[in-house]
Amino acid sequence: MTVTLADVAARARVSAATVSRVLSGNYPVAERTRSRVLRAVEELEYVVNGPASALAAARSDLVGILVNDLADPFFGIIAGAVQEELSGAAGPGGEQLAVVCSTGGSPERELRYLTLLQRQRAAAVVLTGSASEDPEHARALTAKLARLSGAGTRVVLCGRPAQPASPAAEPPATLTTLAFDNRGGAQRLTAHLVALGHRRIGCAAGPAGRTTTGERLAGHRAALAAGGIADAPHRTVHGAYDRASGYDAAVELLRRDAGLTAIVAANDAVALGACAALRDRGLRVPEDLSVAGFDDLPFSADATPALTTVRLPLREAGARAGRLVTGREEPPPGGLATLRAELLVRGSTSVAYP
The missing domain is CATH 3.40.50.2300 (Response regulator)
Structure with missing residues (x-):
């Protein structure tokens, strides 16, 4: 329903003429009244029509x-x-x-x-x-x-x-x-690693409190459960969707569990950061640890080695x-x-x- 000038006036307990004066700025209005009107405008999300009123629709x-x-x-x-x-x-x-x-x-x-x-x-x-x-x-x-x-x-x-x-x-x-289908894609990705014999899988997840992070984590955990692998909270690290976060996440995951054999990343950029961290520690991908990304961004196929990932039809x-x-x-x-x-x-x- 469209919010009207009358709605704002009722909320601010003033006349419609007073609301119009406040919004036009052409007439003096007491500061307390002006503040009350502007608060009502914000609360009701009243849209001020800049052009002529005839163009309102x-x-x-x-x-x-x-x-x-x-x-x-x-x-x-x-x-x-x-x-x-x-x-x-x-x-x-x-x-x-x-x-x-x-x-x-x-x-x-x-x-x-x-x-x-x-x-x-x-x-x-x-x-x-x-x-x-x-x-x-x-x-x-x-x-x-x-x-x-x-x-x-x-x-x-x-x-x-x-x-x-x-x-x-x-x-x-x-x-x-x-x-x-973030959940389904993540579940298939982790299931792929489980089928390869990986049991200690680290997760470089995205930012906490975001829907994409929650969906992909849910898919990852579902695949672990289907493979009979207990979800170990210490094997999940949250961070931004960028390369630097992937680097830091890999370092932290290995600090928490030096026996990891694979890392699933929040996206391809995070996966590349994880690969860089592993190289800096003398570890080979995939011989020492497998790494997988998500999204299938353009650079993922050109990485060395090319990234296993989940393609989203962006x-x-x-x-x-x-x-x-x-x-x-x-x-x-x-x-x-x-x-x-x-x-x-x-x-x-x-x-x-x-």
């Missing part, structure tokens, strides 16, 4: 793409594929403008960008990658996306789980989720998100599609040597 040509880290190829591939589809959809009215917003993994920044895009009356928003598992943030994000969708903005969650639906309403028809997911936000593809049944993760066995994993 108009949509812009703006498409927002939210990523965790623009420097990470995972997000660059998805964002690039979305933008290619936007260019391909250009008609007589011209292309839509894609704006990429890097949140740095900050839940607060994610919400701020969504508010800014709402104020710009964005035609569409694509949210990519991992989400915060914090329940309070999840509730705030669900409410924010409901407002965007309710105002006609097409929203696609790409590479993250579906948002919990509001108990009071059906999920908006303009919100679609393209989820990656480009395909981004292209599909682009078609969905431009209305060139019908949403999947129920607004949710889960994209399969494929195990790719390469040279960085081998049988466990005695």
Whole structure:
């Protein structure tokens, strides 16, 4: 439901004229009253219409793409594929403008960008990658996306789980989720190592409290359990999704258990960092330790040895998100599609040597 000026006035316990004066800034208003009005605007997420009021219902040509880290190829591939589809959809009215917003993994920044895009009356928003598992943030994000969708903005969650639906309403028809099978992919990856005879497997996991980390850890632990291997908490180390974290994680995992025979990494960059740490300690991959990544980023096949990893259809997911936000593809049944993760066995994993 669209929040009106009257709603803000009721929340702030002032007249609609006072709200209008505060927002226009053209008339003097007592500071206490002004603060109360601005607090109501923020709490209700009232969208101030910059152009003329006659254009209040108009949509812009703006498409927002939210990523965790623009420097990470995972997000660059998805964002690039979305933008290619936007260019391909250009008609007589011209292309839509894609704006990429890097949140740095900050839940607060994610919400701020969504508010800014709402104020710009964005035609569409694509949210990519991992989400915060914090329940309070999840509730705030669900409410924010409901407002965007309710105002006609097409929203696609790409590479993250579906948002919990509001108990009071059906999920908006303009919100679609393209989820990656992180759990299934991680389970197949660890099962591959177990089948090679590995029993002491370290895990260089992603940041705690993120959905992708939780899903991949759940798959890893399920494969351990299926292989009759007890989950040892000391064999899991959390860190960022980058090479430096992989290096540090490998050092810490070997400090905790010098008998490790394999390491599964949060992603390919983390896996490369782990390989570097092993080389610096005179250990060979895979002869001394097997190392596996996740995502199948472009450099993984060119590493030495080439990384065993799980391929996620990043480009395909981004292209599909682009078609969905431009209305060139019908949403999947129920607004949710889960994209399969494929195990790719390469040279960085081998049988466990005695």
